[in-house]
Amino acid sequence: MVERGIELTGDALLYSDLSYKVRGCFYEVYNDLGPAHKEQVYHESLKVAFDEKKINFESKKKVQILFKDKKVGVYEPDFVIESKIIVEIKSVLNMPKVFENQLYYYLKGSIYKVGFLVNFGNEHLDIRRRVYDKLRSTTHPR
Numbered sequence: 317m318v319e320r321g322i323e324l325t326g327d328a329l330l331y332s333d334l335s336y337k338v339r340g341c342f343y344e345v346y347n348d349l350g351p352a353h354k355e356q357v358y359h360e361s362l363k364v365a366f367d368e369k370k371i372n373f374e375s376k377k378k379v380q381i382l383f384k385d386k387k388v389g390v391y392e393p394d395f396v397i398e399s400k401i402i403v404e405i406k407s408v409l410n411m412p413k414v415f416e417n418q419l420y421y422y423l424k425g426s427i428y429k430v431g432f433l434v435n436f437g438n439e440h441l442d443i444r445r446r447v448y449d450k451l452r453s454t455t456h457p458r
Contacts, residue, residue, distance in 0.1 A: 330430055330447055331400055334371075338397055339443060341365035342434050346441040355407045358436045359394055362405070372398045381425040391422050393431075401430045407437035416444055423448035 329335060345361045359375070366373045377396045381389040395403040404419055411433070419431045429449045435442035 330449070334398060334400060335430070335432075335445065337369055337371055338366075338401065338403070338432065341369060341371070342432075342441060342443055346436055349436075351407075351437050351439055353407060353436070355394075355405055355436075358405050358407060362395065362403075366395075366397075379422070379426050379428070381422070382427075383425065389425075391426065393422065396428070400428070401432065402426070402428050403432045403434065406433070406435045408435060409437055411435045411438075411442055411444075416446070419444075419446055420448060 341362060344365050345358060349357065349361060363373070363375060374396045376392045376394065379391045379393060379396065379402070380387045381391055393402040394405045397403060402419070402422060404415070404422075406415060416433055419433045423429065423431050423446065429447055431446050431448075433444040433446070
């Protein structure tokens with residue numbers, strides 16, 4: 317089920333409290349800075365916002381991509397939040413579908429279930445939350 321661009325699993329949003337706090341940081345940064353900066357400016361600003369909200373995060377963490385339970389590559393998302401959520405940020409006028417597809421496949425090939433794709437580069441903040449939770453292997457407990 318999709319509601320206002322947010323995917324729901326069953327009756328509840330996966331990691332709902334954490335997702336709410338993280339989204340709040342996206343809005344805080346965007347409302348203060350606006351849409352005119354490079355990705356790195358938003359990246360550094362989100363570090364400050366996450367720290368202030370006491371949200372544990374890793375910046376540019378190397379995430380293993382798996383194929384048949386074998387490590388086949390490495391992906392470096394902008395953030396991994398509390399070892400649960402991947403965040404990928406962009407600063408582009410129009411976000412092509414390929415960015416959203418990439419996030420989906422990063423989730424599919426990794427141990428993470430939830431990801432945010434956030435575009436700060438338009439006149440309206442664009443936040444896309446995606447969930448991948450199809451019959452995960454028992455070796456991937458998240």
